[in-house]
Amino acid sequence: MRDHQEGAHDGHNGHNGHDANDARDAIEQAWNGVVATARRTATEGLVVGTSGNVSARVGDLVLVTPSGVPYDRLGPGDTVAVDLHGNQVLGVLAPTSELPLHLAVYRHTDAAAVVHTHAVHATAVSTLVPEVPLVHYAAAMLGGPVRTAAYARYGTQELAEHMLAALRDRTGCLLRNHGTVTYGSTLDQAYDRTAQLEWMCRLWLTASSVPGHTPSLLSLAQLRDVQDALKGYGQPG
Template sequence: MSEHQPESVRQAWRDVIDTARRSAADGLVVGTSGNVSARVGDLVLVTPSGVPYDRLGPEDAVGVDLEGRQVLGELGPTSELPLHLAVYRSTDAAAVVHTHAVHATAVSTLVAEVPLVHYAAAILGGPVRNAGGVHGV
C-alpha cells in the first residue's frame, strides 16, 4: 500500500490482515476460504482472491468503492465481494468477516436457523438464518 494513502486506510488494511491471519490461526478458515473486509468511508478494503492469509502484506491491499469498482491494488478482490458490499450498503457495519468454520458449517446443514444461545448475541437481532436451510447445502 502506498504511503500516500491516509493513515486511516493503512491502519484498516493492517487490521484486515491481522483479522484474516487470526481467523486462520483459530481454525475458522482453511487455505484461502473465507474473507475479510473493512470500510473506511466509501472505500472497502477486502482480502484478495487466492492469496493465503499468512502471505498478505501492505502491497496486497485491494480497495473497491461501494459499487464494486476497484480503486486500489493490482490483485483481484475476493469472489465474495458482493456479499461484503451488500452488508455495507444496507448497514453501518465497519467490517465483515466471512468464514467457513467447520462446526458452524456442520450446524448449518442440520437447522434452518441457529438460535441465540448467549446474551451478547442479542446484538444480531434474532436467530441467525443460514443460506441453505435444512439440507440446502
C-alpha cells in the first residue's frame, strides 16, 4: 500500500514539475516577445529613447518593459512581471510608469498584448482632433473611427480611465498630447495596429496639408462594409 502511495505521489510531483516548466517556458517566450517588440518600436521610429512601453499577458501575470531602461540593454535575465493588481512578482527592475494603463486594458478587455508609443504623426493628430478622420479603411482594423482620449498626466489612473473610454469597442486610441495605445491577441497584432494607426495619421496629415483641398472621407456605412469584408481576409484555417 505504501509503495502505491509513493508511486502516486511521485507521479503527482512529476505532473507539477511539468506544469512549472511549461509556465516558465511561456513566461520566457512572452518576455522575449516583449523585448523584441519594444526594440521594433524604437527601430521603426515609433518611440525615441525609452519612451513608450510594451506588455504581454501570460495567465494572471503581465510581463512589461521596465522604466527608463534602453530596450537594447534588456536581456533574458531582466524579466519584469506583475500581477493584475500591479504587485511585482518577477524581476528587480521597476516596471514602466505606465503600468496603470496596461493593467486597465487587461482588466477590461481580452487583450493578450499592449503596445504604447509616442509615434510622431499619431501624437500630432492627437493635438488636433477628437477622432481620427476616416481617410482610409485601415480604421476598420481598429474597430472603427479611432478616438482621442482626454489628456491626463502620464502614469496616472486618470489617464487609464480616459483611455478606456476612448477604447470602447475599439482596439486602439490616441492619447491627447501623448501618443497611442493599441492591443491585440498577440504582440504582432498589437504592433501591427500601432503601425497602421501611425500610418493612417500620417496619411491624413499629408492629405490635409495640401492648400485649397480637403481630403475625402469614408462614410460609416463604407467602413462597416470594409469590416464585413475583413472577416474573410487572410489565409483560411
